[in-house]
Amino acid sequence: MDEYFIRTEHLCCNYRDENGREAPALIDINLKIKKGEYIAVIGRNGSGKSTLAKLLNMILLPASGKIYIDGKDMTSGNLSDDEILDIRRRVGMVFQNPDNQIVATIVEEDIAFGPENLGIPTPEIRRRVDYALETVGMRGYEKHEPHRLSGGQKQRIAIAGVLAMQPECIILDEATAMLDPRGRAEVINTIELLNRERKITVIMITHHMNEAVRADRVIVLSDGRLLRDYPPRQLFSEPDFLRRQGLGVPQSVELIDELRRQGIALEGEPVTPEECAGAIMKYLKQKKAHDG
Amino acid sequence: MAKIRLEKVNYTYSAGTPFETRALRDVEFEIKEGLVTGIIGHTGSGKSTMMMLLNGLEKPESGRVLLDGADIWEKPKEISKVRFRVGLVMQYPEYQLFEETVAKDIAFGPKNMGLTEDEISARVREAAGIVGLDAGLLEKSPFELSGGEKRRAAIAGIIAMKPEVLVLDEPAAGLDPAGRERILGTIQNFRAQTGATVIIVSHSMEDMAEVCDEIVVLLEGRILMSGSTREIFSRADELRRVGLDVPEITGLMLRLRDMGAEIDSIPFTVKDALPKLMKLLK
Known part of the structure; x- marks a missing residue:
């Protein structure tokens, strides 16, 4: 067993620009994340944060380098479809816009969507849906229509949908960007609870420095390169560096x-x-x- | 002087259905000419409805919206004139960029106003200048721009219509801190150069503290409070009670006061806080 839940070695990823040319999105990323850690990822728009997130749950494939999840090489090229789906189950993602990630017209059906696709028996699905709603503090909303909920509630439903897949890691890609202060606090509290009490590994991409200070470690990306991987105390004692990066404190x-x-x-x-x-x-x- | 006045405005969504929701109730207040006014409140507090009422995209169920003292719905057929006078920048406006070049996109509004080619290109240059887009970017495709540049290009498209009132919904949402700074700078620049009235809706109390002269707080379709930025953020307890917040620096200074530090008036920007603390600590 690997000591690290996520490990990358010399990870590189390219994207195609408007003129069809390949350009680097991530360059030589070496990252080690232990099970149960709470990681914040910060960087300017276009620095590679979302690319990194999509590589870690295999929505994107790297140009070169290695990704190990729980010790297993994800980049060997001979993973079966089932193995890829299993990674997406273990590393769940929550995106920025709450309206783009809800698929059903009833809350409990939305949360059941993932486990249903895995062919899990109905009683087990029921148990998981109840557990997920309980954990995000949304019991009592089973029969509600998602589009009538507040932004914070929708994001918590999205998190519950990920939880029903029993993930070991949740990646949040600017999941609080569109929320009001109350919605943001709801999501942050939920995530911190999952990390603290359920030992779920959290990778939180954010533009809000006051969210980043709460993580165990903060990773700074700039133009596709990893510039810092520090505990917040150490990182925020370099305010000039952060300002130069256009990040502020x-x-x-x-x-x-x-x-x-x-x-x-x-x-x-x-x-x-x-x-x-x-x-x-x-x-x-x-x-x-x-x-x- | 009041640029916009709302008189006893009521608005109901889905009237006559089981989902009937009163979005605004007897809302009454003034937006002062030439100032930056912020509107804060939770999702669903009525902010978006209010914005759409201000430029005539929605019509009040009862009550009046006055622009320079005249009811904007007096001649319903002329409501499109109000929409040129009160420019609305929606959330994530860059998603609405669609032209081949940035210049054409900025020109879209002025074209619809029936201006001459010369006037249009002058306005495009001027608007690009206000939002800080280099002339070199104007002939590029909007899709070649960075996230922050796209946002500023979209704002320039509204500014190019020379609105007397500019209304912006979450103008800095989703941008990195440097992009956010530039957007706030753009807004201040626009006001300084044109003297126009600006209305901003935002969830970021720090942004509001930085740019707003006045703030209106909406709660469940009613006005909870309104006043100068200083007055509003000095009522931190009331704001927090309803789940809103004050800027981080204000929270820190209130905490210091509670711990016994002698702080008379509570600042809401770091620049304000610094001399007050230096006096204590020196």
């Missing part, structure tokens, strides 16, 4: 950075608003004790 980190530039020696590597407030208060108290 959360407002709390920006504030801490500016205060330090003006000579305030704050301790630690705070990244969340709570931690940043804590660091400022600590400094304030020490100053008062010193002055007082």
Whole structure:
């Protein structure tokens, strides 16, 4: 057994531009993701984030390099269709637009769609649908029509549909981009719960730096290359690098950075608003004790 | 002075069916001329309905929408004139780019207004300048542009109609932080160069804090509050109670105040927060 659930070696992928020429979308990506990790992927539009996601669940095939899922070489070229489908089951995806990924007119039928296609017996499907709805906090919506739900609810239904396939990893491709603050919080809380309590590996592609700070590790892509693979604390202590990449930092980190530039020696590597407030208060108290 | 006034506006969806939904109830407020006004609220709070009412895509069930003091529905046959005066940039407007070149796409609106070729090409150049698209991009296919450029090209198409009011629905959604900055810059640029009135709908409180002079908060089809950006974000507790939020920096400063730091007025941008904190920490 591989220590890593996902591992890539010298992974390259090309796309065809408008003039029919091949251009690199990803260049020499070496990535190791353990089971149960929570990974954020950030980068500008066109940096290769979505390409990476599509390679990991075999919607796209690489030009060269290796992808191992749970130790198995996905790029050997002699995988059967069943093996490919099995990977898509184990590595589920949730996309940006909630309206583009719902297939049925009743919530429970939508969630049952995946397992039904696998030929799973009805009682087991029922059990899975109930479990999935329970997990995303949507029990009671079984008979509802998906198109009447809010954006956050639709995305949670999409996550439930992935959960019913009993995945080991969920990839979210800007899944909160179209949601209001409440919908975003619903989705983030659901994902964090799945990661923490069900040990599901999460790969979260996002433009929101305040979502990235919550991950175990943040991967930065730029023009198809992997530039950083750091814990958030380490990454966000380099605000200049992130700004050069056109990525910016959360407002709390920006504030801490500016205060330090003006000579305030704050301790630690705070990244969340709570931690940043804590660091400022600590400094304030020490100053008062010193002055007082 | 009020550029747009809503008087006792009511609007119901699917009236007479089991799905009847009151989208707006007795909504009454003013959009001030030459300012940037933000509209915030949950999905389903009535924001989109409101936007469509403002430029006459929808008609109020009762009540009036006044543009420069005149009811826009007084002469229903002339409603298309209102749509030229109040330009609407929909969500993800780049999906609606369709012409062979960026220039032709931007020219589409002005063409429909029946302007001369010279006037049209002048407007295309001017609009491209406001949104910061290089002249070199104008003869390219829209599909060769980056995501952020496409978005700006789509906005230029509306700006080229020289609207007196520009309404934008989630103008920065789905863009990376640098793309987002450019869109916000474009909006500020447009206002500065034309003096037009701007209305923005967004879920990003940080974006709203950066560009809006005034904010209107909608909750379940009613106006929950309206006022200057400072007034609205100083009511953080009320906003949070209804599941909305304040900018991250405002949340941080409120937390500091709760922890005992002496902060008199709560800032809503990092630029504002910095001098206040420096005074405490220096």
